[in-house]
Amino acid sequence: MGAKGQQGRKPRADVQRNRAALLEAAQRHFLRVGVGASLEAVAKEAGVGPATLYRHFPTREALLAAVLQTRSEELVARQEDIALLGDASEALRQWLRALEEYFSAFSGLPEPLMAAVREREPDNPLTLPCDELIATTDEYVRAAQLAGHARPSVKGYDLYLAAVSVAWIKGSGATDEESLDRLRALIESGYREQDGEE
Amino acid sequence: MGAKGQQGRKPRADVQRNRAALLEAAQRHFLRVGVGASLEAVAKEAGVGPATLYRHFPTREALLAAVLQTRSEELVARQEDIALLGDASEALRQWLRALEEYFSAFSGLPEPLMAAVREREPDNPLTLPCDELIATTDEYVRAAQLAGHARPSVKGYDLYLAAVSVAWIKGSGATDEESLDRLRALIESGYREQDGEE
DNA sequence: GACTTGACCGGAGGCAGCCTCCGTTTTAAG
DNA sequence: CTTAAAACGGAGGCTGCCTCCGGTCAAGTC
Numbered sequence: 001m002g003a004k005g006q007q008g009r010k011p012r013a014d015v016q017r018n019r020a021a022l023l024e025a026a027q028r029h030f031l032r033v034g035v036g037a038s039l040e041a042v043a044k045e046a047g048v049g050p051a052t053l054y055r056h057f058p059t060r061e062a063l064l065a066a067v068l069q070t071r072s073e074e075l076v077a078r079q080e081d082i083a084l085l086g087d088a089s090e091a092l093r094q095w096l097r098a099l100e101e102y103f104s105a106f107s108g109l110p111e112p113l114m115a116a117v118r119e120r121e122p123d124n125p126l127t128l129p130c131d132e133l134i135a136t137t138d139e140y141v142r143a144a145q146l147a148g149h150a151r152p153s154v155k156g157y158d159l160y161l162a163a164v165s166v167a168w169i170k171g172s173g174a175t176d177e178e179s180l181d182r183l184r185a186l187i188e189s190g191y192r193e194q195d196g197e198e
Numbered sequence: 199m200g201a202k203g204q205q206g207r208k209p210r211a212d213v214q215r216n217r218a219a220l221l222e223a224a225q226r227h228f229l230r231v232g233v234g235a236s237l238e239a240v241a242k243e244a245g246v247g248p249a250t251l252y253r254h255f256p257t258r259e260a261l262l263a264a265v266l267q268t269r270s271e272e273l274v275a276r277q278e279d280i281a282l283l284g285d286a287s288e289a290l291r292q293w294l295r296a297l298e299e300y301f302s303a304f305s306g307l308p309e310p311l312m313a314a315v316r317e318r319e320p321d322n323p324l325t326l327p328c329d330e331l332i333a334t335t336d337e338y339v340r341a342a343q344l345a346g347h348a349r350p351s352v353k354g355y356d357l358y359l360a361a362v363s364v365a366w367i368k369g370s371g372a373t374d375e376e377s378l379d380r381l382r383a384l385i386e387s388g389y390r391e392q393d394g395e396e
Numbered sequence: 397g398a399c400t401t402g403a404c405c406g407g408a409g410g411c412a413g414c415c416t417c418c419g420t421t422t423t424a425a426g
Numbered sequence: 427c428t429t430a431a432a433a434c435g436g437a438g439g440c441t442g443c444c445t446c447c448g449g450t451c452a453a454g455t456c
Contacts, residue, residue, distance in 0.1 A: 012403070012452060038442060049406030054444065111370070118372035151387075158380050161373065165363035172309070174316035175359065182356050189349075190388030210423055210432070236413060247435030252415065 019056050021046040027067050034107035034171075035064055061112055065125035071105050072129060079136070089149035092140045093188065096163050099133065103167030110168040134160045141191075154191045162187045217254050219244040225265050232305035232369075233262060259310055263323035269303050270327060277334070287347035290338045291386065294361050297331065301365030308366040332358045339389075352389045360385045 025046040029037035039060065043053040057063035078098045082091045103110055116126035117134075138156025145152055166183060169175055223244040227235035237258065241251040255261035276296045280289050301308055314324035315332075336354025343350055364381060367373055 009403085010453065014452075015404075018405090039444090040442060043406095050443085051406055051445070052404080055404080114367070114370035114372045118370060153380065154384065155377075155380060157377060158384055161367055161377065161381055162384070165367060168366060169312070169359055169363060172312035172316060174312045179353075179355060179359065182351065182353060183359055186352065186356055186360070186385065186388035188388075190384040190386075194392050206425090207431085208424060212422070213433070216434085237415090238413065241435095248414085249416070249435055250433075253433075 018046070018048050018052055022048065022053055022056055022063070023067055026063050027070075030064070030067060030106040035060070035109050035112060039063070059125075061116065062125045064109075064112060065129065068105070068126075068129070071102060075099075075102050075133075088140075088143040088147040089192075092144040092150065092159075095137065095140045096159055096187075097184075099137065099160070099163040100167050100170070103164055104170050107171045107173075110164050110171065113164060137163075148193055150191050151193055159187075159191060216244070216246050216250055220246065220251055220254055220261070221265055224261050225268075228262070228265060228304040233258070233307050233310060237261070257323075259314065260323045262307075262310060263327065266303070266324075266327070269300060273297075273300050273331075286338075286341040286345040287390075290342040290348065290357075293335065293338045294357055294385075295382075297335065297358070297361040298365050298368070301362055302368050305369045305371075308362050308369065311362060335361075346391055348389050349391055357385075357389060 022042065025042045026037075029042050029045070039053055040050050042063075043050045046053070053063075057066060075098060079095070082094050082098075085091045085094070103113065112126060113130055116124045116130050119127065122128070134157055136156075137160045141150055141154060141156040141159060144150035145154070166180065166187070169183070170180055220240065223240045224235075227240050227243070237251055238248050240261075241248045244251070251261075255264060273296060277293070280292050280296075283289050283292070301311065310324060311328055314322045314328050317325065320326070332355055334354075335358045339348055339352060339354040339357060342348035343352070364378065364385070367381070368378055
């Protein structure tokens with residue numbers, strides 16, 4: 001994974017330092033004001049010029065994808081916890097909840113995520129991670145279907161969309177946690193096989 | 199309803215003309231590029247200066263609310279059709295579908311609608327119409343619950359949120375109609391009482 | 397330790413959109 | 427026709443996006 005040692009020249013020290021500073025500043029700004037944060041402000045807080053930011057991350061999506069990388073690893077860790085459950089139904093439920101939290105990391109995150117799925121061109125650095133999440137969701141759905149806990153008509157993509165939607169509503173700030181819980185319950189009773197196991 | 203004749207001065211002719219031109223231009227732009235359209239471009243197309251647009255509609259939301267007024271009347275008309283059904287379950291279903299279409303009028307419309315519900319201050323001209331739609335949805339839900347076609351735990355606001363969400367996903371353009379149909383089915387089987395009438 | 401070289405940096409600046417002041421024009425009324 | 431209030435619209439300040447391009451700095455060389 002780390003085998004990049006094929007260049008004659010060693011990577012410059014300031015490059016990595018700047019990149020790290022940019023990522024940190026970007027994360028702070030995204031947390032405070034959402035994914036629409038001013039990139040110039042991010043650069044200034046990182047102590048670099050605008051051009052340096054754009055050289056490291058050509059688009060807002062590229063910066064966002066790099067910042068999300070950290071959180072993405074948390075998701076993988078969650079998957080290992082979930083794998084210990086054994087119960088496919090509970091696993092699906094917890095995975096959907098983890099997805100929703102991931103999508104809620106920054107205000108306004110759902111928009112670029114949906115845009116990344118729309119544009120099938122791979123120039124969007126968010127497309128690949130999104131496709132992986134969709135595939136993973138589908139695996140959980142299939143497992144739950146095999147165990148008879150999910151309707152056969154449901155696809156992983158559907159529940160992925162549902163999770164993004166809930167995150168979008170949560171991020172819009174118009175709704176209290178109680179309403180969100182009712183919405184989650186509605187979705188759950190929508191995909192569950194209704195043989196009523198408990 | 200039209201009794202505004204209490205001013206000594208007749209309203210100026212150019213005011214109404216400009217207002218109409220602005221609304222028409224705004225609708226065209228909203229349809230073409232979404233609610234984020236450049237207001238300067240709208241003003242230019244309407245043949246007025248930027249200041250005139252802002253005098254008539256102090257905020258983007260005010261302009262949006264005025265443009266939506268027309269569509270809102272269509273929704274009222276739909277309600278009359280729906281009232282003829284008699285079947286509370288089918289009425290709720292059709293109302294939700296009408297809501298979703300209304301929310302899909304322009305790309306990006308769901309965002310300001312959610313923001314209008316968030317800010318409880320009445321300075322947002324979208325807040326009032328939204329609250330009315332939520333109340334109407336709740337009436338349909340209650341009727342369906344009385345007929346035993348909807349779970350008692352479901353609130354009108356929940357299904358309002360669900361309709362906005364579907365419209366948001368549709369507007370993001372990342373999804374084909376087939377996926378949207380599965381999503382709608384998921385929501386429906388989520389709020390329906392499961393005694394399986396058909 | 398000084399030199400070379402190429403990768404890297406960052407400020408300046410063009411562009412677009414938002415919004416507002418204020419001098420000018422239009423309009424209804426007398 | 428005169429008048430005065432109401433409305434108009436261009437100019438301009440502001441912010442953010444993104445890109446040149448001349449200067450700078452670090453890695454490798456002697």
